[in-house]
Amino acid sequence: MSTPHPQQAAGALPHEPEKATLEGRNKVLGFWLFLGGESVLFGTLFATFLTLRNQVADGPSASELFSLPMTAAATFILLVSSLTSVFAIQAMHRGNRTSLARWLGVTVVLGLAFLILEIYEFAEYIIHDGYGMTTSAFSSAFYTLVGFHGAHVLFGILWISILIGQLFKKGLTVVTAPKIYVSAMYWHFIDVVWVFIFTVVYLLGKVVG
Amino acid sequence: MAHAHTVKRHKGLMDWLTTVDHKKIAILYLIAGGFFFGIGGIEALLIRVQLAKPMNDFVTAQQFNELITMHGTTMIFLGVMPVIFALMNAVIPLQIGARDVAFPFLNSLGFWTFLFGGLLLNLSWILGGAPDAGWTSYTPLSSTTYSLTHGVDFYTIGLQIAGLGTLIGGINFLATIITMRAPGMSFMRMPMFTWTTFVTSTMILFAFPAITVGLVLLTFDRILGANFFDVAQGGNPVLWQHIFWIFGHPEVYILILPAFGVISEVVSTFSRKRLFGYSSMVFATILIAFLGFMVWAHHMFTTGMGPVANALFSIATMLIAVPTGIKIFNWLFTMWGGQIRFTTANLFASGFIPTFVMGGVTGVMLASAPADYQYHDTYFVVAHFHYVIVGGLVLGLFAGLHYWWPKMFGRVLNEKLGKVEFWTFIIGFHMTFFVQHFLGLIGMQRRVFTYLPNQGFDTMNLVSTIGAFLMGVGVIIFLVNVVLSFRQPKGVAGDVWEDGRTLEWAIASPPPEYNFKQTPLVRGIDAFWKEKMAGNKEMTPAEPVGPIHMPSPTILPFMMSVGLFIAGLGFMFTNDDFGNSVLNFLFGKYIITGLGLAITFGCMLLRSLFDDHGWHIDPDELNDKEVKAS
Numbered sequence: 001m002s003t004p005h006p007q008q009a010a011g012a013l014p015h016e017p018e019k020a021t022l023e024g025r026n027k028v029l030g031f032w033l034f035l036g037g038e039s040v041l042f043g044t045l046f047a048t049f050l051t052l053r054n055q056v057a058d059g060p061s062a063s064e065l066f067s068l069p070m071t072a073a074a075t076f077i078l079l080v081s082s083l084t085s086v087f088a089i090q091a092m093h094r095g096n097r098t099s100l101a102r103w104l105g106v107t108v109v110l111g112l113a114f115l116i117l118e119i120y121e122f123a124e125y126i127i128h129d130g131y132g133m134t135t136s137a138f139s140s141a142f143y144t145l146v147g148f149h150g151a152h153v154l155f156g157i158l159w160i161s162i163l164i165g166q167l168f169k170k171g172l173t174v175v176t177a178p179k180i181y182v183s184a185m186y187w188h189f190i191d192v193v194w195v196f197i198f199t200v201v202y203l204l205g206k207v208v209g
Numbered sequence: 210m211a212h213a214h215t216v217k218r219h220k221g222l223m224d225w226l227t228t229v230d231h232k233k234i235a236i237l238y239l240i241a242g243g244f245f246f247g248i249g250g251i252e253a254l255l256i257r258v259q260l261a262k263p264m265n266d267f268v269t270a271q272q273f274n275e276l277i278t279m280h281g282t283t284m285i286f287l288g289v290m291p292v293i294f295a296l297m298n299a300v301i302p303l304q305i306g307a308r309d310v311a312f313p314f315l316n317s318l319g320f321w322t323f324l325f326g327g328l329l330l331n332l333s334w335i336l337g338g339a340p341d342a343g344w345t346s347y348t349p350l351s352s353t354t355y356s357l358t359h360g361v362d363f364y365t366i367g368l369q370i371a372g373l374g375t376l377i378g379g380i381n382f383l384a385t386i387i388t389m390r391a392p393g394m395s396f397m398r399m400p401m402f403t404w405t406t407f408v409t410s411t412m413i414l415f416a417f418p419a420i421t422v423g424l425v426l427l428t429f430d431r432i433l434g435a436n437f438f439d440v441a442q443g444g445n446p447v448l449w450q451h452i453f454w455i456f457g458h459p460e461v462y463i464l465i466l467p468a469f470g471v472i473s474e475v476v477s478t479f480s481r482k483r484l485f486g487y488s489s490m491v492f493a494t495i496l497i498a499f500l501g502f503m504v505w506a507h508h509m510f511t512t513g514m515g516p517v518a519n520a521l522f523s524i525a526t527m528l529i530a531v532p533t534g535i536k537i538f539n540w541l542f543t544m545w546g547g548q549i550r551f552t553t554a555n556l557f558a559s560g561f562i563p564t565f566v567m568g569g570v571t572g573v574m575l576a577s578a579p580a581d582y583q584y585h586d587t588y589f590v591v592a593h594f595h596y597v598i599v600g601g602l603v604l605g606l607f608a609g610l611h612y613w614w615p616k617m618f619g620r621v622l623n624e625k626l627g628k629v630e631f632w633t634f635i636i637g638f639h640m641t642f643f644v645q646h647f648l649g650l651i652g653m654q655r656r657v658f659t660y661l662p663n664q665g666f667d668t669m670n671l672v673s674t675i676g677a678f679l680m681g682v683g684v685i686i687f688l689v690n691v692v693l694s695f696r697q698p699k700g701v702a703g704d705v706w707e708d709g710r711t712l713e714w715a716i717a718s719p720p721p722e723y724n725f726k727q728t729p730l731v732r733g734i735d736a737f738w739k740e741k742m743a744g745n746k747e748m749t750p751a752e753p754v755g756p757i758h759m760p761s762p763t764i765l766p767f768m769m770s771v772g773l774f775i776a777g778l779g780f781m782f783t784n785d786d787f788g789n790s791v792l793n794f795l796f797g798k799y800i801i802t803g804l805g806l807a808i809t810f811g812c813m814l815l816r817s818l819f820d821d822h823g824w825h826i827d828p829d830e831l832n833d834k835e836v837k838a839s
Contacts, residue, residue, distance in 0.1 A: 026311040030384045033414060037376060041418035055443025133435050137443035140435035162817060175820050
């Protein structure tokens, strides 16, 4: 295995530090494969949701429930966070650790804002409308699909926060770079999933009914 | 720099709990898989005892349901899958000339999650009743309305944890085969077993997440009161069938493709010939995998999908016979004109071919939707899938175990005992399942716990039971053979069959920790055979002798799996009243679940915070070890 002891001096970092070692390349490839599996996971959840989206039993339907302005705001926030994670990776390729950490920090804050909006939305339904997991088949499918995505966002926030800490402690090396790179891949993935959720769950529910 | 980091090397039990060496993980998979295979086999024998005569009361109807559910689930997920993974782990890195898999840590994690998932599932026997809704766990039978014990919860959560391990293993082998091949080994020079492992891993990657979701939905229905499959609240029970089979059908190809790979290796080695039609073999494997994803609804012909859907899934299913036929003829043509040696491994491989063809033929019969209305849920189906899974996969696994045993353990299995084992097993197998075709055709339903006398079922059921015990005897002979093999001194020749074709035969048996002192240079298909034909005794190295980097052993994968085990057990008993306020609080408020998850994620955090720099084996150490290893 190549270069197991990455102790480069600052500035001697290769252009694409995430792919400089075999371990790094393996990590990136393995993560692409993992995202393939995740796609099937969310695909199955979407299929379940599409099957059950009109099965509201005695509960409210999608168009009675959702409010588009807030969801649109959440969508905008998450899309911007994807952009900031691109800026982070560009900073990493320039070897600029401070800028990298800053952009990752912005990404985490935006992710947190998205998550707060989502928790607020869920709380609104559950506490005010009495609309929970057990209300109807539609509600079960809704909470499971959107909740799975929310759990992914939460995991991403914690993960990237820990990586920011590592960036300060260990520096930007050929060991930390692949970690940051795959966390950015992950972040883009949950962003893409959200685009589908916004379309299939909210737009379709509100507009088509 | 080589010894900049010293790593504590464990001994005894701790060595096995912390190992990240693919060869040791292979042995762990083999032991655990063998253990569960034994449990599943005993369950099968109990089922056959109950069915040996009409109106038998050896077990109750409830116990019978639990036995058939656990037999199917255990054999597929906990018996044969791990033995497949054992062979993959033992062989793949060696066949591609690598020192380890791409992710040794994940390799260990995959094993431990599988083991703890399997233990959790089997714990159901002593914690209030095993799952009883069949291995397919169809709703609403598996809902809380009809399945009152925690059995199905053990099924959903146990399989969830075990399935995670399989998914991790699949990703690991994909990455390993893509990036870790020795110089010169292009994709079209890979041994056939490596190819089938590659394709199988792809199927695992795209099939297992579907069952992950299915199991989550069923768990939520049962524990959180969700309504996915509850018709009264708008749910849809057929949705479960679709999700289950969209995973379940690829799963059966996940099982059989590695066996195809094993047979290809064994037949070619013992015919002293190159595998006939190598490229068509690769093509057929990929085609089977692709079609395998397109045919899930042929398990649901009688669900009422309508004639159009039934026709499409019928045709797609029949198409699979084409690439499978290609494979059968390629094996026959490999043997044609070869210098065939009928070692035990080759006996199993040769027995596999006609047996598997019989399973394939009944498969095409079942693929015809109108006919399936007659066969559905009868013993004809039971006979069919045992022909492909036992007559196909299990014979393939025995072939593989006899073939690679010397490579894994440095000792050969006795050939005489092996042949007795083969004949006992295959005669027992055909006795058990051949008659079941006819039992099904004359109307015996599967999953019935007993039957009335004088329907023409009695004799054939008795024959079937006797056959099952004969198979049991075959397995016991294998175990005796294993025990006897460990009384030999370790260290047979590297190329123990003398006709080894692939890279694993170019190194010592068992291989040293680092596999290859120097990464070999691959100059064609059947790399080692090519060198031997060129008059070389060993592979040409592709690199000078240098320090070898090794990953450190770690206990974290074990702890992560323990965490998942605790979390799963905690979640399952959320709604139970223990008659004890402390226990009710711990389970009802998700304290136990949270504790388990905290262990798992805490270990993940540790793994992220403390980078593993591994350790090095020095070149002079390498030369010492060569002497010690043998």
